[in-house]
Amino acid sequence: MGKDELLEILNQSIARELSVSIQYMWHHIMAKGIESAEVSEIFEKTAITEMKHAEEFADRLDYLGGVPTTKPTPIMTGGSIEKMLQDNLKAEEEAIALYKKGIKISSENDDTTTRRLFEEILEDEEDHHNTFRTLLEK
Numbered sequence: 104m105g106k107d108e109l110l111e112i113l114n115q116s117i118a119r120e121l122s123v124s125i126q127y128m129w130h131h132i133m134a135k136g137i138e139s140a141e142v143s144e145i146f147e148k149t150a151i152t153e154m155k156h157a158e159e160f161a162d163r164l165d166y167l168g169g170v171p172t173t174k175p176t177p178i179m180t181g182g183s184i185e186k187m188l189q190d191n192l193k194a195e196e197e198a199i200a201l202y203k204k205g206i207k208i209s210s211e212n213d214d215t216t217t218r219r220l221f222e223e224i225l226e227d228e229e230d231h232h233n234t235f236r237t238l239l240e241k
C-alpha cells in the first residue's frame with residue numbers, strides 16, 4: 104500500500120494526460136465548419152498543456168522509482184463540435200476527481216512535492232473544465 108498507491112495513481116494520471124492530449128489535438132484537426140475556428144485553436148492549445156502535464160507526472164513518477172506508462176486511456180474522437188466539447192468536459196471532470204484523490208493520497212504519504220504537483224495540475228484542469236463548459240453554453 105502507501106507508496107505503491109501513489110505510484111499507481113501517478114500512472115493513472117499519465118494515462119489520462121496522454122489520452123486527452125491526443126483527443127484534443129485530433130479534435131483540433133477534425134473540427135470543421137464556421138463555428139470551429141475559435142474552438143479549434145483552444146483544442147490545440149489545451150492538447151499541448153495536457154502533454155506537458157503527462158511529462159510532469161512522468162518526471163515525478165520516475166523520480167519516485169516508478170516506470171511511466173505509455174498507454175493512454177480510451178480516446179474519444181469525432182462527431183460534431185458539441186459532441187467533442189461534451190467528451191472533453193467529461194474528461195476534465197474525471198481528471199478533477201482523480202487529481203483530488205491524488206492530493207489525498209500524497210498527503211497520506213507525507214509527499215508534499217507530489218501533492219503540490221497534483222494541486223497545480225488540478226488548477227489547470229478546472230480552467231479547462233470552465234472553458235469547455237462556457238463554449239457549450241454559447
Ligand SMILES: [Fe+2]
Binds near residue numbers: 152
Ligand atoms: Fe492535464
Ligand SMILES: [Fe+2]
Binds near residue numbers: 123
Ligand atoms: Fe485538462
